[in-house]
Amino acid sequence: MFTRNLLPQLAEELQHSSAVALLGPRQSGKTTLALEAAKAIPSIYLDLESERDRAKLAQPELYLADHLDKLVILDEVHRTPALFPVLRGLIDQARRNGRRVGNYLLLGSAALDMLQQSGETLAGRIAYLELGPLNLLETGPTQRDTLWLRGGFPESLTAPSDTRSLRWWQNFIRSYLERDIPQFGPRIAADTLRRFWTMLAHHQSGMLNVTQLARNIGVDVKTAQSYVDLLCDLLLVRRLPPWHANIGKRLVKTPKVYVRDSGLLHALLDIETKETLLSHMVLGASWEGFCIENLLQCAPANVQGYFYRTSGGAEIDLLLVWPGGDIWAIEIKRSLTPKVERGFHAACDDLLPVRKLVVYPGQETFPLGHDIIATPLFDLCRELAEQPNPPQ
Incomplete structure (x- = not known):
C-alpha cells in the first residue's frame, strides 16, 4: 500500500x-x-x-x-x-x-x-x-529502477515479475485501444492508433513533428493532430511546451513529446527487463522522460514546466518557472559523472536562472562549478514537494 x-x-x-x-x-x-x-x-x-x-x-x-x-x-x-x-x-x-x-x-x-x-x-x-501514476517520493528511492522500468501504475509496479508487469501493460494498452478510447472520441481503428502511439514512443523526448507522423501513418495532418490531442487529453502523452521570452534569440517554438509513464513507454517498445532497456536506443530519452514526469508531479501546482532551445544550440531539458518569475534550469544526465555541455551554459546566460541543477542517477549531491549542482532525482523531488510556495 x-x-x-x-x-x-x-x-x-x-x-x-x-x-x-x-x-x-x-x-x-x-x-x-x-x-x-x-x-x-x-x-x-x-x-x-x-x-x-x-x-x-x-x-x-x-x-x-x-x-x-x-x-x-x-x-x-x-x-x-x-x-x-x-x-x-x-x-x-x-x-x-x-x-x-x-x-x-x-x-x-x-x-x-x-x-x-x-x-x-x-x-x-x-x-x-x-493524480498521476506513483512517483519516486511515494515509492521511495530504493524502488527507483523498478519504477523506471515498470512505470508508476500500481498493478504494474507490484507485479511478481517483469514478465507479468509487461503482460499487464499489454492488456492495459489493448483495453484503452478497444474500449476506453472509443468512449472519448470518434471511432479510430485500434491498429492505426496503436501504430501511432508506438511511433510516439520511438520519438520519445523529440520535437513533435505532426506532419512527419501523419506521413508515416498514412493519414492527413489534421487527423494525426487529433490523435495527439486525444492521447494528451487522456493524460497518457505530454507535450512539453517551449519557453518563450523576448531575449533577442531565435527560439524553437515546437513542443517536445513524451509518453508520460515510463512503463507504458517500455511496453509500447516491447522492453521487458532492465537489461533490454540498457541496450535500447530509447535509454537516454526514457530516463529524461522519467525524470521530467517525477519532477513535474512533485513540484507545486503553480509551477510550470518548459524546455528551452535556440537555433544557436543553447538548450535546457527542463525549466521550472515559478509564479514570481524565478526560473530553475534542470539538465538531465544518465551518467554517474555528469558533464554539462556548452549549450546549457549558453542557455543559462540567456535566462539567468536562480538555480542550475543537473539530475543524475547517483546518490550524492555535489557542485560542478559555475553554480551548477549535481543532485539525485529523489532529492530534488523531495525539495520540490517541500515548497508549497515559490522560493524567495
Missing part, C-alpha cells in the same frame, strides 16, 4: 469545495485514493461502469437528495454526463439554504470530457486535481 502525496490536498479540497474532480489515467489509483480520503467522513461510492450502480441513478435527483449529508463518490462519471446539471442544482439549493452539503467527488479517466462537462455546468463550484 502506497501513501499518495495528493491525499492531504484532496482532503483539504473536500472540506472547502462543493465538488472535486479527481482526474487521472485509468488504473492510476484514483479509486483507492478517493476511498482513503473518505474513511474519516460518511460517504457512499458509486461505480458508474456498474449497471447496478447506474440503475440507482435512474432518478438522480431523488437518489442524491437522500444522501445530502454524505460525500458522494462518483467513479467514471464521464459515463453519465446528464448528472452534471443535477449536481449543479443540488449544490445551488444547498447554498441557498445556507448549508454546505451535497459534497461530491468525481473521478474521471480523462481530462477532456470532465473539463468540458463540469466546466460548463459546475463553474465556480468545483476544484480540479490530477
Whole structure:
C-alpha cells in the first residue's frame, strides 16, 4: 500500500469545495485514493461502469437528495454526463439554504470530457486535481529502477515479475485501444492508433513533428493532430511546451513529446527487463522522460514546466518557472559523472536562472562549478514537494 502525496490536498479540497474532480489515467489509483480520503467522513461510492450502480441513478435527483449529508463518490462519471446539471442544482439549493452539503467527488479517466462537462455546468463550484501514476517520493528511492522500468501504475509496479508487469501493460494498452478510447472520441481503428502511439514512443523526448507522423501513418495532418490531442487529453502523452521570452534569440517554438509513464513507454517498445532497456536506443530519452514526469508531479501546482532551445544550440531539458518569475534550469544526465555541455551554459546566460541543477542517477549531491549542482532525482523531488510556495 502506497501513501499518495495528493491525499492531504484532496482532503483539504473536500472540506472547502462543493465538488472535486479527481482526474487521472485509468488504473492510476484514483479509486483507492478517493476511498482513503473518505474513511474519516460518511460517504457512499458509486461505480458508474456498474449497471447496478447506474440503475440507482435512474432518478438522480431523488437518489442524491437522500444522501445530502454524505460525500458522494462518483467513479467514471464521464459515463453519465446528464448528472452534471443535477449536481449543479443540488449544490445551488444547498447554498441557498445556507448549508454546505451535497459534497461530491468525481473521478474521471480523462481530462477532456470532465473539463468540458463540469466546466460548463459546475463553474465556480468545483476544484480540479490530477493524480498521476506513483512517483519516486511515494515509492521511495530504493524502488527507483523498478519504477523506471515498470512505470508508476500500481498493478504494474507490484507485479511478481517483469514478465507479468509487461503482460499487464499489454492488456492495459489493448483495453484503452478497444474500449476506453472509443468512449472519448470518434471511432479510430485500434491498429492505426496503436501504430501511432508506438511511433510516439520511438520519438520519445523529440520535437513533435505532426506532419512527419501523419506521413508515416498514412493519414492527413489534421487527423494525426487529433490523435495527439486525444492521447494528451487522456493524460497518457505530454507535450512539453517551449519557453518563450523576448531575449533577442531565435527560439524553437515546437513542443517536445513524451509518453508520460515510463512503463507504458517500455511496453509500447516491447522492453521487458532492465537489461533490454540498457541496450535500447530509447535509454537516454526514457530516463529524461522519467525524470521530467517525477519532477513535474512533485513540484507545486503553480509551477510550470518548459524546455528551452535556440537555433544557436543553447538548450535546457527542463525549466521550472515559478509564479514570481524565478526560473530553475534542470539538465538531465544518465551518467554517474555528469558533464554539462556548452549549450546549457549558453542557455543559462540567456535566462539567468536562480538555480542550475543537473539530475543524475547517483546518490550524492555535489557542485560542478559555475553554480551548477549535481543532485539525485529523489532529492530534488523531495525539495520540490517541500515548497508549497515559490522560493524567495
